[in-house]
Amino acid sequence: MNGEGEDADRWNxxxxxxxxQPLPDSASELLAQLLELTPTPxxxxxxxxAMPVAEPDGAVLxxxxxxxxTDHVLTSPAIxxxxxxGLSTPxxxxxxxGVLHRAPQAVVRPxxxxxxxxxLDICSQHRVPVAPFGGGTSVVGGVxxxxxxxxxxxxxRLDRILAVDAVSRTAxxxxxxxTPRAAELLAEHGFTLGHVPQSYEYATIGGFAATRSCGQASTGYGRFDELVTELTVATPRGTIRVGRAPASAAGPDLRxxxxxxxxxxxxxxDVTVRVRPIPAQTHYEGWRFESFAAGLHAVRRLAQxxxxxxxxxxxxxxxxxxxxTGWGQSDGGCLLVVGYEGEQVHATAETAAAVLAAQDGQPLGAEPGRQWQRHRFDAPYLRDALLDAGAFAETLETAAYWSRLPEVHERVRAAILGALPEGTLVLAHVSHVYETGASLYFTVICSPGSDPIDRWRTAKAAASDAIARAGGTITHHHGVGTDHRDWYATEIGELAVDLLRTVKRQLDPAGILNPGILVP
Amino acid sequence: MNGEGEDADRWNxxxxxxxxQPLPDSASELLAQLLELTPTPxxxxxxxxAMPVAEPDGAVLxxxxxxxxTDHVLTSPAIxxxxxxGLSTPxxxxxxxGVLHRAPQAVVRPxxxxxxxxxLDICSQHRVPVAPFGGGTSVVGGVxxxxxxxxxxxxxRLDRILAVDAVSRTAxxxxxxxTPRAAELLAEHGFTLGHVPQSYEYATIGGFAATRSCGQASTGYGRFDELVTELTVATPRGTIRVGRAPASAAGPDLRxxxxxxxxxxxxxxDVTVRVRPIPAQTHYEGWRFESFAAGLHAVRRLAQxxxxxxxxxxxxxxxxxxxxTGWGQSDGGCLLVVGYEGEQVHATAETAAAVLAAQDGQPLGAEPGRQWQRHRFDAPYLRDALLDAGAFAETLETAAYWSRLPEVHERVRAAILGALPEGTLVLAHVSHVYETGASLYFTVICSPGSDPIDRWRTAKAAASDAIARAGGTITHHHGVGTDHRDWYATEIGELAVDLLRTVKRQLDPAGILNPGILVP
Known part of the structure; x- marks a missing residue:
């Protein structure tokens, strides 16, 4: 993004x-009943x-x-x-x-x-901190x-496809x-990455790698970190290029x-990733379960x-x-959307349907699947509409083993509800499943109050504490950034944090790379 | 193993x-025709x-x-x-x-x-190097x-199962x-690890983790590193315990x-690993392909x-x-053994059969599958028999992308044949497949000459150079040890080696942990 021109109105x-997208009327009515809306000015x-005024050093520039x-060192306030x-709700x-407490002195486009x-060499010499920036879609303070x-x-400007190996299916x-441009370039070779996170429209390949992103189709295509067979990293100490085979026992996996x-x-x-042929068929459908517990049991069966x-x-x-499925139009229970992509998806869907039916699932046909596909990228637009309407909306996520998942769900819900005013809505879903467990993704809608950022900070801390206590990981796919840093340190332990600090010092002796992010 | 008693005759x-296992007569005849056998004394x-006489320091003891x-600090020569x-051919x-150039001063059994x-604390204080030892089956000088x-x-003595989570399917x-004891303990809960390397009978769980082991059923069950969800590591600086969910975006994956x-x-x-129910059914069968190239094409189809x-x-x-399938009893072409474990294996086998037949595979029925199952652990016993008969036999392995695999196969074969006397046999197979590529495992049988260890060192170096030049990894599942250390350094590059050294210094400031292994 160059910060000016056609998408200037996208800035906030x-x-x-x-x-x-306007809120549906039913939603507006429900919100008005539940929450104290505070229309945003x-x-x-x-x-x-308003931004910090900080002239970059002349020698650095x-x-x-x-x-x-010269054209690629940008200092305009808009840029x-x-x-x-990033693009978290705060x-x-x-x-x-219109008040930013931090902003880069300049944006450099190599x-x-x-x-x-x-x-990196210049910034190391002059000890100027740098933040790498891709799509800028971090929701955890990562940029x-x-x-x-x-x-x-x-x-x-690093926006090219460097190689495609059609035999080995790598790019x-x-x-x-x-991501959309990567999809276009791969499609010219008949391939897809299959990585479709909610940030699809804006996020970039490097960002997926740097944050261990996970897309909506991860159950079928894998997490982004599972797709990466090789990567190239520029560090202040030089280049690291690791990965050279589908799998290796040659020491620790430095990727x-x-x-x-x-x-x-x-x-x-750059990254070399496993790609797959564009699926010949896709089929999405909906199922209803009496309860979240029943639904969890059924998706665990499919995952295992x-x-x-x-x-x-x-x-x-x-x-x-x-x-x-639209605000307030449910008849209770829990909705499961299942999608199949590839060849012979209908045969697979039929086999899966037998499993789901045996778990007391009720088939809802293809319509909920189509609905979900149509609206799969809507949530952040809906967040804009909620903010416009004077509500506060934000998300957080975790993952846990199947045996702990119900408790994580309950405890995190309770922690959020306990920290926020009455009327707060906490929605949750499982969207990434593994043999040993699954992710849990929470959406919170509440009254903003006079200081919504501070209010959210308290609620988010309560939720993060609950995640840690219940045995979840502090993040399944958003990353650590600044927001999760303290819980991350607790999760991996002091010795592991020391280890990361040591690795950082080795590669980045001047300490210029994203200080304050990830490593406490 | 305690070094004395019932398996004392297993020592060499x-x-x-x-x-x-005696060599089949047909094998003995073939060997006698091809090689200059040098009966081992x-x-x-x-x-x-004979071993170095080195009294351990009294204070350390x-x-x-x-x-x-006291009973767990052993200093007898046999132990x-x-x-x-380890157990490489050299x-x-x-x-x-009966001549060992190195040997531990004592064996400690915590x-x-x-x-x-x-x-580790005692050894760090006294700067005494230590080698962790599990089954002692390293074939790359890893112990x-x-x-x-x-x-x-x-x-x-760390031989217990600490926990089983039947819902999440972890242990x-x-x-x-x-491994056989782990299998017994898991079977009490109805589970299997599915990790069946050739070293199955003797290798240990910790060794699999420390070397990224990969079993014969990795295509279905996954590599050992893919099974590990958590691990606990004792370091001279303290304990590291990482992994707490099926997947996470919380920073680098320190596991x-x-x-x-x-x-x-x-x-x-200890490690926490994903387990699976003991398969209800198993079915193994054989297929014949006209050539290795045709077979590679077919297994790539199945893998992708x-x-x-x-x-x-x-x-x-x-x-x-x-x-x-027995020495010299083939009618040419290449044998593929395919095995299916789980539920409804016959339906899966039927679908796969259609794919293999479409790739010009000829079905050989279940017998070659049964043969392979019966003899799946035989190779190292056969090596003993070959050594007894006066031949030299050793193996090496790599992995590469599908597009490079034929060239790796050709170049490594040529390098080995070029470095060893006429009559040398180079056998190869693919036994671990991925969407992007596969492993290649070579068995070499040659005349030992007067100094077989030196002869093999030359041939192995030529093979390793060929692997590196053709774009393979220096090891797919044997590990680096001392034998692959120099090629490993080239594979990951000087900056990455520096990084590993830094990590090692941080966790092991006295430099006591396996010096000379892995890190150059």
């Missing part, structure tokens, strides 16, 4: 204003946003311009503002208010791996380092490729040190015994009632 | 003498083996005895000899000759994680550190559990730093399009002729 929303226009070209935060509220190395001044490396993609490193150990500049679906998405009672 | 063979009895009990090497030849920590004197930590197993670390970063004391088999094992022309 997920999508551009022209894509705005009109958003401050981008040119009027000169060196950067020499390294990447700085766009690269200042980020959006700060943008709407053309390739060599230029990324050059930028806003805690340094008092920093530069952002926007990877938007080498540059880090700055937005896994950079996947999930969130820009703190280096800048991932097969057949393997491509998408499995089970909403709890509240989400089914509120969100999944 | 894979299996005990009572399990010895009678093996030196264990009590007469006292401290160790206090930590683990020291048994823990001195290791066996050294054992038969009872649990806390005692392992205590031993013989290059220090002039060292102690061995035998994990044999927590201690590191010293031999992957310890999996494959070969005892250089810590001692893995399904249905997923549990075992896929394709022998090249020479292995088919020589080894797979």
């Amino acid at each position: 929303r997920w999508g551009s204003a022209s894509e705005a 009109p958003a401050v226009p981008l040119p009027e946003v 000169t060196a950067l311009r020499a390294a990447v070209g 700085r503002a766009r690269h200042a935060t 980020d959006l509220l700060r943008r709407r208010r 053309a390739d791996h060599a230029e990324v190395l050059a930028v 806003t380092p805690t340094a008092t001044a920093h530069l952002t490396i926007d990877l938007g 080498t993609l540059q880090a700055g490729l937005p 896994q040190l950079f996947l999930g490193s969130e820009g703190t150990l280096g800048v991932i500049t 015994e097969g057949p393997r679906a491509t998408v499995l998405r089970l909403s709890d009672e509240v989400e089914t009632l509120i969100g999944a | 063979r894979w299996g005990s003498a009572s399990e010895a 009678p093996a030196v009895p264990l009590p007469e083996v 006292t401290a160790l005895r206090a930590a683990v009990g 020291r000899a048994r823990h001195a090497t 290791d066996l030849l050294r054992r038969r000759r 009872a649990d994680h806390a005692e392992v920590l205590a031993v 013989t550190p290059t220090a002039t004197a060292h102690l061995t930590i035998d994990l044999g 927590t197993l201690q590191a010293g559990l031999p 992957q730093l310890f999996l494959g670390s070969e005892g250089t970063l810590g001692v893995i004391t 399009e399904g249905p997923r088999a549990t075992v896929l094992r394709l022998s090249d022309e020479v292995e088919t002729l020589i080894g797979a």
Whole structure:
């Protein structure tokens, strides 16, 4: 994104204003009954946003311009503002208010791996912190380092497909490729990545790798970290290129040190990923279960015994009632959406249907599946509409073993409800399943109060504590960023944190890479 | 293993003498025609083996005895000899000759994680190198550190199953559990690990984790590193316990730093692994392909399009002729053994059969499958018989993308044949398949000459160079040890090696853990 021009009105929303989706009337009525709505004041226009005034050092600017070209070192306020935060709800509220507490001094747009190395070299010499930036869709504070001044490396120019191996079914993609463009380029070869996170429209390949992203079709296609066979990382100490075979016993799997490193150990500049043929057929359908517990039992059966679906998405009672099929149009129970992609999907669906029916599932036919497909990217647009309507909406997520999942669900719900005013809605679903467990994704809608950011901070902390106590991981696919950093440290333990610090010092002796992100 | 008693005669063979398998007559005749056999002199009895005489430091012994009990600090020559090497062919030849250039000063047998920590603490204080030891089945020099004197930590007393979660299908197993015992313990709960490497009879759970082992049924059950959801590691700096959910985006996956670390970063004391119900049905069958190229094409189809088999094992022309179905009884072409385990295996086999037939495979029925199952653990016994008969036999392995596999096969064969005398046999098979590629496993049988260890060193170096040049990984499932260390460094690059050194220094400041293994 270049920060100006056609999508300038997208700056404080997920999508551009022209894509705005009004809330359904039923939703507005329900919200008005449940919540104290506080209509958001009109958003401050981008040119009027307040940011720290911090002139970049002249010598640094000169060196950067020499390294990447004058046109690719950008210092306009609009561009700085766009690269200042991710797109969590607190980020959006700060943008709407027009007050950013941090912003990059400049945005540098290197053309390739060599230029990324050059930028890191300059920043190391001058001890200028840098934040790598792809689609800017972090919802955990992942692009806003805690340094008092920093530069952002926007990877938007690393947008090419470098190689396709049709026999081995791999493709080498540059880090700055937005997902839809990657899909187009792969489609020219008949392939798909199968990675479809909710951030699909804007997120980039490098960001998926740096945060261990997981898409809606992960049950069938795998998590992003499972797709990566090789990666190239630019670090202040030089280049690391790891992975050279489908699998190896040659020492620790060093790819896994950079996947999930969130820009703190280096800048991932390209990844080689496993791809699959564009599916010949797709089939999505809905099932109803009496309760979330019954639904969990059924999806566990499918996850453990097969057949393997491509998408499995089970909403709890509240989400089914509120969100999944239109507001308040449910007749109770829980909705499961199952999707199959590939060849002979109908045979697979039939086998799976027998399993689901044996678990007391009631088939709802293809319509709920079509509905879900039609609306699969809607949630962040709906969040804009909720904010417009004066409600607060945010999400959080975890994963746990099957045996712990019901308790995690209950405890996190209770923690959120306990921390927020009456009328708060907590919706949840399972959307990524494994043989040993599943993810849990919560959506919270509440009265914003006078300081919604502070209110949410308290609720989120309560939820995070509940996740830790109930044995979940602090994040299944959003990443650690700044928001989860303290819980992450507890989750891996002090010695492991020390280890990460040591690795960081080794690769980034000047400590310039995303300080304050991930590593406490 | 305690080094004395019932299996004392196993010390210089894979299996005990009572399990010895004579070579088939046809094999003996063929070998006599092809090779210059050099009958091995009678093996030196264990009590007469020459080892470095190195008295352990008295203060160290006292401290160790206090930590683990006097009975668990062993210094008898027999025990020291048994823990001195792994079981590669050069290791066996050294054992038969009765000359070991390195051997532990003592073997310490801690009872649990806390005692392992205590031993590491003592050894760190006194700067005594230590080698963790499970089944001692390394074929890459993985249990013989290059220090002039060292102690061995035998994990044999960590042999319990700590937990089973039947809902989540996970089990927590201690590191010293031999695989058959782990199988028994899991079977009490109706589960199987599905991890069946050729070393099954002797190797241990911790060793699988430390070396990224991969079993014969990896196509269906997954590699060992894919089974591990959590692990506990004792390091000189304390305990690391990582993994707490089926999947996570909470930073780098630190499990992957310890999996494959070969005892250089810590001692893995337990792992939590994904388990599966004992399969209701199993079905194995054979197929014939005109050529290795045709067979590769067919197994790639199955790996990429399904249905997923549990075992896929394709022998090249020479292995088919020589080894797979009895010596010299093949009618040419290549043998594929396919195995299915689970429910409804016959339906799966039928679907797969259609795929294989469409790739010009000729069905050979169930007999070759039964044959393979019956003889799946025979190879190392056969190696003993070959050594007895005066031939030299050893194996090596790699993995590569499908597009590179034919070239890797050709180049490695050529490199081995070029480095060894006429008459050398090079057999190869694919036994682990992935969507993006497969493993390649080579068996070499040649005349031993006057110095078989030196002869093999030259041939192995030529093969390793060929693997690197053709784009394979230096090891798919044997590990790095000392034998692959130099190629490993080239494979991951100097900066990554530095990184590993840094991690090692952080966890093992005194540098006591397996010096000379893995990290150059």
